[in-house]
Amino acid sequence: MAEKRIPKTLVENNKFCPGCGHGIINRVLAEVLEEMGLADMAIGSVAVGCACLMIDTFGTDWVQAPHGRAAAVASGIKRVRPENFVFTYQGDGDSLAIGFSETMYAAVRNENITVFIVNNGIFGMTGGQMAPTSLPGQRTTTSPAGKDPALAGQPLNIVNQMRQLPIGYLARGSVGSFKEIIRLKKYIKAAVTNQIEGNGYGLVEILSPCPTNWKMTMQGALDHMNDNVKKFFPTGEFIKEGVLTDA
Amino acid sequence: MTRAFMKGNHALAEAAIRAGMTFFGGYPITPQSEILEYLSGNLPKAGGTFVQAESELAGVNMVYGAAAAGHRAMTSSSGPGFSLLQEGISYIASAELPAVFVDVQRYGSGLGDIFQAQSDYYVATRGGGHGDYRMIAYAPASVQETVDLVGLAFDKAEEYRNPCLLLSDASIAQMMEPVVFPEKQECNPDHDWAVRGKRGGDFKKITSTMYYIENFDQYIHDKYATIQANEQRWENVQVEDAEVVLVAFGISARICKEAVSMARAEGIRLGLIRPVSIWPFPEKAFDEVSKDLRAYLTVELSALPRLRDDVMLATEMKTPVHHFLAGDTIPSSRTIVKQAVALLEK
Numbered sequence: 164m165a166e167k168r169i170p171k172t173l174v175e176n177n178k179f180c181p182g183c184g185h186g187i188i189n190r191v192l193a194e195v196l197e198e199m200g201l202a203d204m205a206i207g208s209v210a211v212g213c214a215c216l217m218i219d220t221f222g223t224d225w226v227q228a229p230h231g232r233a234a235a236v237a238s239g240i241k242r243v244r245p246e247n248f249v250f251t252y253q254g255d256g257d258s259l260a261i262g263f264s265e266t267m268y269a270a271v272r273n274e275n276i277t278v279f280i281v282n283n284g285i286f287g288m289t290g291g292q293m294a295p296t297s298l299p300g301q302r303t304t305t306s307p308a309g310k311d312p313a314l315a316g317q318p319l320n321i322v323n324q325m326r327q328l329p330i331g332y333l334a335r336g337s338v339g340s341f342k343e344i345i346r347l348k349k350y351i352k353a354a355v356t357n358q359i360e361g362n363g364y365g366l367v368e369i370l371s372p373c374p375t376n377w378k379m380t381m382q383g384a385l386d387h388m389n390d391n392v393k394k395f396f397p398t399g400e401f402i403k404e405g406v407l408t409d410a
Numbered sequence: 411m412t413r414a415f416m417k418g419n420h421a422l423a424e425a426a427i428r429a430g431m432t433f434f435g436g437y438p439i440t441p442q443s444e445i446l447e448y449l450s451g452n453l454p455k456a457g458g459t460f461v462q463a464e465s466e467l468a469g470v471n472m473v474y475g476a477a478a479a480g481h482r483a484m485t486s487s488s489g490p491g492f493s494l495l496q497e498g499i500s501y502i503a504s505a506e507l508p509a510v511f512v513d514v515q516r517y518g519s520g521l522g523d524i525f526q527a528q529s530d531y532y533v534a535t536r537g538g539g540h541g542d543y544r545m546i547a548y549a550p551a552s553v554q555e556t557v558d559l560v561g562l563a564f565d566k567a568e569e570y571r572n573p574c575l576l577l578s579d580a581s582i583a584q585m586m587e588p589v590v591f592p593e594k595q596e597c598n599p600d601h602d603w604a605v606r607g608k609r610g611g612d613f614k615k616i617t618s619t620m621y622y623i624e625n626f627d628q629y630i631h632d633k634y635a636t637i638q639a640n641e642q643r644w645e646n647v648q649v650e651d652a653e654v655v656l657v658a659f660g661i662s663a664r665i666c667k668e669a670v671s672m673a674r675a676e677g678i679r680l681g682l683i684r685p686v687s688i689w690p691f692p693e694k695a696f697d698e699v700s701k702d703l704r705a706y707l708t709v710e711l712s713a714l715p716r717l718r719d720d721v722m723l724a725t726e727m728k729t730p731v732h733h734f735l736a737g738d739t740i741p742s743s744r745t746i747v748k749q750a751v752a753l754l755e756k
């Protein structure tokens with residue numbers, strides 16, 4: 164019988180809904196931190212929304228920030244404890260709606276922190292409201308007739324915003340397939356390495372399904388993500404070692 | 411000990427460095443911007459970190475992060491900016507972390523104006539953010555007292571693991587006076603509650619302590635009751651035989667002190683209670699007043715009475731409590747004496 168090899172950093176079973184991508188991302192992040200010997204020196208900054216469930220299950224030091232302010236909290240931690248690995252883990256509503264300013268300005272200052280943004284195109288924990296990343300036509304509890312870009316704007320592409328800035332690392336991955344998860348792990352490793360080498364701000368956005376609030380089956384949500392969401396949010400590495408790539 | 415002749419804001423900033431502050435994140439606003447200006451150069455020289463944040467919201471949350479990591483951290487603001495700090499202050503109080511805040515008060519609600527005022531008394535003493543918390547708040551009446559109370563604020567914040575406020579105003583912040591500074595403290599940030607990576611031990615979670623404390627309501631009630639009992643600070647001037655007692659804090663208390671001397675020279679029995687801690691409000695100061703007392707008179711630089719309410723509560727309204735509101739104008743001591751005499755003639 165195959166041995167279950169769960170990273171020690173995952174101290175309890177996660178509390179996410181079935182079919183949610185957070186569980187996979189948590190595991191990949193835990194694997195990277197352990198492989199790089201950083202779990203003991205990691206401090207995470209998390210705010211609210213589904214991500215905050217990690218504070219009990221993901222065994223690193225945590226500070227729970229107000230909604231949207233995780234990057235500012237992480238900046239404060241890293242400035243006084245530069246020897247620690249400091250990261251944020253946020254959803255798209257948290258980091259790109261209420262926290263857009265904090266997210267952007269941490270990058271403008273090229274803070275030596277690592278930011279993980281899980282983009283599932285919706286406010287999850289609050290019950291499925293429209294997010295800045297919701298697709299045109301997407302039905303949510305606050306866009307019952309479908310998101311109208313004329314009223315609510317086009318989906319916010321944080322990678323395009325960040326490409327203008329002098330940051331260390333920028334990538335967008337996905338949990339859409341086994342192959343993509345392997346690639347995501349490579350991106351996360353590169354982002355973590357970027358901070359350890361002192362190259363400044365690193366961001367990995369991760370496309371993730373939310374079957375519960377998309378009101379789809381698990382497979383349906385995965386297919387929707389791979390077929391539709393990815394058109395708006397292409398994956399790849401966009402900045403490596405402070406230099407724009409061709410992606 | 412170092413002697414200097416300094417502007418209030420600069421002295422406050424220097425006192426914070428000497429109190430062992432290693433992190434400051436803030437945003438410019440008149441009349442407190444000299445605090446940022448001073449720290450931008452001098453804090454890094456002392457081995458600390460200064461960040462000019464993109465907003466007060468970011469500044470206070472950087473302070474939250476640095477405080478969670480065990481470091482002595484501070485931010486400062488004024489009026490409209492102080493409103494924006496409230497979100498972070500509530501979180502810091504809820505996580506039971508130490509941090510020091512400065513509000514150099516300016517006049518008016520909304521944009522208001524940059525003149526001196528004492529209109530932020532409610533937000534300073536009631537807790538402007540959401541939920542069940544209070545903040546130890548000190549109101550200096552001179553540049554020297556600003557220096558002394560900054561050090562005390564850091565110590566008390568750490569002792570009670572609670573945010574602590576220095577409520578200054580545009581006049582004290584902008585005036586120059588001789589000051590004596592204490593020696594610089596070195597503080598160890600490696601508190602057992604601070605995040606620093608689990609380092610082979612258990613991981614720590616900095617969030618609202620209500621999630622982890624049994625009988626939280628009782629616990630938090632007792633915490634603030636202890637502060638209320640033990641941390642009252644005040645200065646009483648000739649209240650033992652006074653017929654009218656002035657109550658004032660900060661800059662207006664300074665005028666009132668002069669008014670007491672002036673009145674006494676004329677045979678008028680005037681006294682002064684000067685709260686130094688405005689929360690906890692120094693109720694004990696009122697035990698020292700004369701049996702001949704006929705009235706209290708609060709003197710406030712605001713358009714609406716605020717301090718008056720706390721005097722009414724502390725005295726259970728057994729003696730009439732009157733108020734004199736000077737708005738954004740610093741009244742003369744003669745004006746105050748006249749107000750007191752008018753009460754005696756009633």
